Amino acid sequence: AQSVSQHNHHVILSEAASLELGCNYSYGGTVNLFWYVQYPGQHLQLLLKYFSGDPLVKGIKGFEAEFIKSKFSFNLRKPSVQWSDTAEYFCAVNANSGNTPLVFGKGTRLSVIA
Amino acid sequence: GAVVSQHPSRVICKSGTSVKIECRSLDFQATTMFWYRQFPKQSLMLMATSNEGSKATYEQGVEKDKFLINHASLTLSTLTVASAHPEDSSFYICSAASGGMSYEQYFGPGTRLTVT
Numbered sequence: 004a005q006s007v008s009q010h011n012h013h014v015i016l017s018e019a020a021s022l023e024l025g026c027n028y029s030y031g032g033t034v035n036l037f038w039y040v041q042y043p044g045q046h047l048q049l050l051l052k053y054f055s056g057d058p059l060v061k062g063i064k065g066f067e068a069e070f071i072k073s074k075f076s077f078n079l080r081k082p083s084v085q086w087s088d089t090a091e092y093f094c095a096v097n098a099n100s101g102n103t104p105l106v107f108g109k110g111t112r113l114s115v116i117a
Numbered sequence: 118g119a120v121v122s123q124h125p126s127r128v129i130c131k132s133g134t135s136v137k138i139e140c141r142s143l144d145f146q147a148t149t150m151f152w153y154r155q156f157p158k159q160s161l162m163l164m165a166t167s168n169e170g171s172k173a174t175y176e177q178g179v180e181k182d183k184f185l186i187n188h189a190s191l192t193l194s195t196l197t198v199a200s201a202h203p204e205d206s207s208f209y210i211c212s213a214a215s216g217g218m219s220y221e222q223y224f225g226p227g228t229r230l231t232v233t
Contacts, residue, residue: 039224045226046210046224046225046226046227047161047210047224049221052221093160093161102148102149102214102222104151104163104166105151105161105163105212105222106163107153107160107161107162108160109159109160110159110160
């Protein structure tokens with residue numbers, strides 16, 4: 004069975020600081036990888052995804068993530084965070100075999116302070 | 118992009134009543150829909166996978182007689198919480214996938230259920 008581990012429960016950063024949120028997954032086969040963001044009171048939004056190809060993927064709002072297969076990792080990065088990035092971030096994975104459900108990590112709450 | 122809607126967005130009901138939540142894919146046909154549950158400050162947990170025209174597949178620990186899922190068309194899936202109790206209070210989120218080689222799922226905005 005798949006599992007996803009997000010290392011940080013709550014991250015607090017000042018504006019303009021760089022961000023890296025860790026995500027590791029456990030699965031024996033080929034996977035698709037996703038990062039979602041959930042702003043307070045809002046629904047999930049897809050930040051970026053990796054299916055195949057270039058392991059460095061760029062998403063919306065200046066976010067990027069790098070798939071390192073040997074480490075089973077898909078860490079999310081942003082060079083300079085803004086107050087508006089305050090949200091909950093979820094890493095998710097599903098099997099690369101059609102319509103399979105997503106397995107989510109427990110989420111990381113990011114608080115950006117002025 | 119693809120849009121998924123959920124109705125209602127928020128519902129408050131009394132213990133013992135049943136509540137139906139609708140999930141619609143507005144601009145694409147969803148061969149598969151997923152239902153997740155999110156407790157406060159926690160992650161999304163998969164409840165069931167629903168394929169159009171067939172019975173839903175429930176995750177271990179999810180009571181199929183309590184959480185009734187119907188996927189009658191390629192654009193609509195419903196989740197009915199039968200005889201709801203306060204412990205069923207949660208945020209219910211659906212997602213829809215169009216099938217084929219597209220692995221992306223599109224999430225609905227969620228339904229906040231409060232059982233009093």
